[in-house]
Amino acid sequence: MSIFGRESSRAEDRFEAWLKRMHQERVLAGEMEPTGPCPDETFLRGLARRSKSISLSDPRIDHAANCASCMNRILTMRQNIRSDRRKLAYGLAAACLVVIAGVAGWFRYEMQHHRQTMASVAPVSATVDLWNTGTYRGEQPGQLQSVSLPSAPVRLTIILPRFSSPGQYLIAVTRDQSGNGVITEGFASATASNGQERVSLELDLRSAKAGEYFLSTTHEQDQAAYYYPLQIKDRASK
Ligand SMILES: [Zn+2]
Secondary structure, eight states, rough: OTTBBTTTTTHHHHHHHHOOOHHHHHHHHHHSSSOOOOOOOOHHHHHHTTTTSSSOHHHHHEEEEEHHOOOOOOOHHHHHHHHHHHHHHHHHHHHHHHHHHHHHHHHHHHHHHHHHHHHHSSSSEEEEEEEEEEOTTTTTOOOSOEEEEEESEEEEEEOOOOTOOEEEEEEESSSTTTOSSSEEEEEEEOETTEEEEEEEEEOOTTTOSEEEHHHEETTTTTEEEEEEEEEOOGGGGG
16 A cells, blocks of 8 residues: 555656655754654554554654664564574475475376286286096196196286187186185186187186185086196296
8 A cells, every 4th residue: 555545556656765765864964853752662663563553643753754764674674573583484495496496306206106906916827737637528638737826916818728619708816626715716718829729818816825726617508617726936036
């Protein structure tokens, strides 16, 4: 708010500042006649801080506005207040930088951690070849060439035994040969390639501790499950 009221323009603000400066120069040159004694330091500090508790009708304001020594004190105090504010601003800026650096560091750590987690969750591709295993109904598949899978999410492709039918298969990893203790299971459609039927699906074997299991295949129509010995290994030792 200026002496010209609310609607002051920039030019008016500049004029007002000029008037203030002129007045200040005259006061500091000792050209004004202050009335009354100099007020105490506390009052001057209040003026320097533009304290709202000082009444504009206080005669000490009039004195300070016209006394060279009081005005000098107030100007020095103003300067100190401004430099304190600047220090505070620098301090705040520095604190902000520390916080930003901290957040950035935390974010980088989280991203790295996230990437590592993602890497450890990314499925491992594996192919199990059952092509040469016994496939006639009722015939137990003998000892296989060792089938082993890691204790991890696995993108599994199974080459089904010779003469396997096309269609949907239920693929499961179980504790025993009777289908008990299912670790995980999923449906997949067989697709023919090079005269072989293959099924592909993702199986999450993370919950399986290293050990002996069975991999089973069950055709949707004949419902007979075939079990193949399966070894699950710790991911690290795969
Ligand atoms: Zn004075």
